[in-house]
Amino acid sequence: MKYRRLTLEQLKELHQEFITFLATQSITGEEWEEIKKNKPQVAEDEIDIFSDLVWERVLGRAQFLEHISPQTMNLFQLEEKEMNLISIMVGLQEIDITTPDGYQWLKNNLLSEEVKLFTATKKYSNDPGIDKFKLIENGAVITNGNLFQYFEDIVELGKDTEL
Helix, strand or coil: CCCCCCCHHHHHHCHHHHHHHHHHCCCCHHHHHHHHHHCHHHHHHHHHHHHHHHHHHHHHHCCEEEEECCCEEEEEEECCCEEEEEEEEECCCCCCCCCHHHHHHHHHCCCCCCEEEEEEEEECCCCHHHHHHHHHHCCCEEECCHHHHHHHHHHHHHHHCCC
């Protein structure tokens, strides 16, 4: 298995897609019940294959990831050959940017000494899917990229002027 098995909740959500997956292998509903009953390892293997296919599709479509903790915001743009990172770190323990008030503080104090903003670019390893998956397993979530684009505009503005 390349990634990890989908959770029971995720499998339930993708029930129709799983039926289609089994159908592509010429496995009927009746045959699936028989496999589960008499060949549980084969059933487990089929679920693992399906899980990997789902992860491949999801990771292939993902364009942005975010990992936000109380004092750190890591925003990733997932391009074809590399990922771009914008990292914002708040040096005050009493500020929690995961809360509305903390996030507003961050927006109001971006240029203060308590806020550090970094950018980086990293080429993928031989398997971009695994690189993306590791970020998700470590707490990143797939997003629409609004936060990345917001902070990217600020970074670009900073390149044009002395902040």
